[in-house]
Amino acid sequence: MALTRLLLSNFRNISQADLTLDAGVNLFCGDNGSGKTSLLEAAHMLATGRSFRSRQHKSVIRHDSHGLTVFAQLDTGYSLGVERLADGGGRVRINQAAAESSSQLANCLPLQLINSDSFAALDGGPGVRRRLLDWTVFHVEHLFAQEWKNYQIALKQRNALLRRGKIDTQVIGVWEEQLAQSGERVDAQRRVQFLALRAAVSGLLEELPRSLLHHVDMGYRRGWRKESTLSEALRESRDGDLGQGHTRTGPHRADVRFTVAGEPAHNVLSRGQQKMLVCAVRTAMAQLVCRHREKPVFLVDDLPAELDEHNQQVFAHWVGRCASQVLVTGIEEGATSRPWRQLEAPWNCPKVFHVEHGNISAEASAAQ
Template identity: 75%
Template sequence: MALNRLQLSNFRNITFAELSLVQGVNLFCGPNGSGKTSLLEAVHMLSTGRSFRSRKHKAVIQEGALGLTVFGRLSGGDSLGVERLADGGGRIRINRAPASSSSQLASCLPLQVINSDSFSALDGGPGVRRRLLDWAVFHVEHSFAEAWKNYQIALSQRNALLRRGKIVPDLLSVWERRLAESGEHVDALRQRLFAGLNAALTALLKSLPDSPLSRIEMSYRRGWRKEVSLIQALEESRQGDLAQGNTRVGPHRADLRFSASGEAAHQILSRGQQKMLVCALRTAMAELVCRHREKPVFLVDDLPSELDELNQLQFARWVSRCASQVLVTGIEVEATSRPWLALSPPWNSPKVFHVEHGHISAESSAAT
C-alpha cells in the first residue's frame, strides 16, 4: 500500500503542505533544518498516531498553533487522518470514521523507518528490539495483538499484587495462569516469525560476501529459561519478584541479539556497517510482511550518510523487491538519487521535492 496524497498543517516548521506522491521513490532534498525529517515524521504519525522523535505531541505542534493535522490517501482508496491538539486532545480517523486505536492506522499503512535512531536496534535496550520483532509479528500473525493485550493486562495485575507486599496465593495464581497462557501464545508467535526473519536476514547478509556482515548471527531470547514453562518460571521467580515489586520473567523481557564469534555486533562493526545491518534487518522484516499482505512503505532519512555508493545501491535493490514506496531525504539531489537511478522502472524515476524553511515544492524527476 502506498501513499498517493499527503497533507499536513502546523507540523513543526511546516505550516501547510499538500503533496502528490508516486509509487516507487520520492526524494526530499534541501539543507539541514529545512523540514525534510519533519515530513517523514508526519507520515510516521499517520501510520502510528505518534512522532518517531518525541513522545509529546505538543513538541511536534508548530509554535503558536492550537494543533496539527496529517491526512493521507492510500493507493487503494482509503483515507487516514490524525489530529493532535496542544491541550492533549486529538482524533484518529479512517475513511472519516473514528478509529478506536492507533493499531488500526498501522494495519492500513505499515511502515519501516531508517533514521539516526535505527542504530538503537544494535546498541539500545531490549525494548527497542522487541518492538522491532513485534512490528513484523503484528502484521503477519493476526492473533498477536489480542494475545499481547491480554498478556499486558495480566502482567499489570500481577505487578500490582506484588507491589502490595503481601501475596494472596489464590488471587495471584489466577493472574499467573492468565499471564502464562497469553505469554506462551505470544512467545510461540514470536518464535515462528523469528525463524522466517532469521532466514531472510541471513540470506541478505550472505549477499555481502566480502563484508564482516556476512558473519553476523541473530538470536532470540524469549525472556525465561528454555528448560521450564512460563508458569514454572513465574513460580520460581515469585519471591524475588515480590522483593522487587515487578515480574522479572516473561515475554516482556524477550530480546534479539546480534553477534559474530561471541562479540556483540555494535562493538565490532563500523558505523557504516552497523547502518547496513539495520538496513538488512528492516528489509528482512518487510520481506516477511509482504508475503502475507501488501508491501510496506519505507521512510529513509539521509541514506547517503555513513553508507558508500555500493552499499546504497545494494540497499536500493533490496528495497525495490519488498516496498511499495520509498520516501527518502538527502541534502543534494544528485547524491540522493544516484542509487535509485540504477534500478528498473518505476524505481529509476524518482519524484523530487525541494524542501527549504518548511516549504515543499515538487520538481521534475531526477535525471536518468
C-alpha cells in the same frame, strides 16, 4: 500499499502542505532545518499515531498553533487522519470513522523507518530489538495484537499485586494463569517469525562482499528459562518479584541478540558494517510481511549521511524488491537520487520535491 496524497497542517515549521505522491520513490531535498524530515515524521504519525522524534505531541505542533493535522489517502482506498492538540487532546480517524487504537493505523499502513536512530538497535536495550521482531509478528500473525494486549493486562494486574507487599496466592494465581497462557502464545508466534527473519537476514547478508557480516548470528531469548514453562517460571520467581515490586520473567523481557563468533556484534563490526546489518534486518522484516500482505512503505532519512555510495546502492536494490513506495530525504538531489536512478522502473524516476523554510514544491518535470 502506497500514499497517494499527503496533507499537513501546522506540523513543525510546515504551515500547510498538500502533496501528490508517486508509487516508487518520492525525493525531498533541502538544507538542514528546511522541514524535509518533518514530512517523513508526518507519514510516520499516520502509521503509529506518534512522532519518531519526540514523545511530546506539543513539541511537534507549529509554534503559536493550537494543534496539528495530518491526512493521507492510500492507493488501497483507505484514508487516515491524525489530529494532535496542544492541550493533549486529539483524534485518530480511518475512513472518517474514529479509530480505537494506534494499532489500527499500523494495520492500514505497514511502514519501515531508516534514520540515524535506527542504527542504535544493536547496542540499544532489549526493548529496541524486541520491537523490531514484534513489528514483523504483528503484520504477519493476525492474532498477535490481541494476545499481546491480553498479556499486558495480566502483567499490569500481577505487578499491582506485587507492589501491595502482601500476596493473596489465589488472586495472583488467577492472573499468573492468564499471563502464562497469553505469554506462551506470544512466544510461540515470535519464535516462528524469528526463524523466518533470521533466514531472510542471512540471505541478504550473503549478497554482500565477503566480510564479518557473513558470520553474524541471530539468537532469540524468550524471557524465561528454556527448561520451564512460563507458569512454572512465574511461580518460581514470585518471592523475588515481590521484593522487586514487578514481574521479571516473561515475554516482556525477551530479546534478539546479534553476535559474531559469540561476541556482541556491535563490539566486533565496524560502524559501517553495523549500519548495513540494521538495513538488512529492516529489509528482511519487510520481505516477510510481503509474503502475507501488501508491501510496506519505507521512510529513509538522509541515507548519504549514513552509508557510502556502494552500500546505498545495495540498500536501494533491497528496498526495490520489497517496498511499495519510498519517501527519502537528502540535502543534495544528485547524491540522494543516484542509488535509486540506477534501478529499474518505477524506482529509477523519482518524483522530486524541494523543501525550503517549510515550503514544499514539486519539481516541474516530475509534476507533469
